[in-house]
Amino acid sequence: MDVDLIFKIAAIGILVSILNIVLNKSGREEQAMMTTLAGLVVVLMLVVREIANLFDTVKALFGF
Amino acid sequence: METELVRIAGIGIVGAVLAVVVSEKKPEMGMMIGLAFGALALAIVAGKAGAVIQLINDSVDRSGIDANLIVPVLKVTGMAYITQFAVDACRDAGQNSIASKIEIAGKIMMLAVAAPIATALIRMVTTII
Numbered sequence: 001m002d003v004d005l006i007f008k009i010a011a012i013g014i015l016v017s018i019l020n021i022v023l024n025k026s027g028r029e030e031q032a033m034m035t036t037l038a039g040l041v042v043v044l045m046l047v048v049r050e051i052a053n054l055f056d057t058v059k060a061l062f063g064f
Numbered sequence: 065m066e067t068e069l070v071r072i073a074g075i076g077i078v079g080a081v082l083a084v085v086v087s088e089k090k091p092e093m094g095m096m097i098g099l100a101f102g103a104l105a106l107a108i109v110a111g112k113a114g115a116v117i118q119l120i121n122d123s124v125d126r127s128g129i130d131a132n133l134i135v136p137v138l139k140v141t142g143m144a145y146i147t148q149f150a151v152d153a154c155r156d157a158g159q160n161s162i163a164s165k166i167e168i169a170g171k172i173m174m175l176a177v178a179a180p181i182a183t184a185l186i187r188m189v190t191t192i193i
Contacts, residue, residue, distance in 0.1 A: 013093030062142025
């Protein structure tokens with residue numbers, strides 16, 4: 001599970017940066033900004049879920 | 065145990081390379097990769113640490129020391145775990161001031177948890193003398 005999460009985030013990052021360049025070249029700066037934000041939100045959701053999972057494990061383990 | 069270490073090391077190197085590639089265009093994505101790897105690796109290691117903690121609890125029960133002395137020790141270890149994770153994440157993002165604030169807060173919280181042990185120790189010593 002963990003390896004492909006990192007590849008998924010990297011893929012989203014690369015895709016967003018390419019989309020950004022394409023949209024900028026075609027003169028649509030606002031949409032480029034939108035795609036960057038959308039990509040960031042998606043990645044943030046993935047990462048926050050993983051961190052919540054980690055904190056729950058630590059809480060259960062160390063008897064918080 | 066060793067295969068886990070090899071797997072984490074491998075994923076770490078791959079993650080680092082990917083982070084460099086991605087953060088050239090999008091720095092925030094690179095930081096996300098580092099954060100995701102950190103969470104995954106620590107989740108795996110925390111799972112393994114459970115066995116160690118179980119061992120400690122068993123040996124404490126057998127040795128007759130009352131259990132509630134060990135609880136704060138484990139709690140402080142867990143807090144150190146989380147504080148270190150948050151501080152490294154903030155330093156990755158280049159926010160050193162936030163990182164130091166988290167560090168200070170973590171230290172104070174740990175002190176608050178560890179204080180009862182100190183008072184118990186002092187009480188024990190005075191009763192002996």
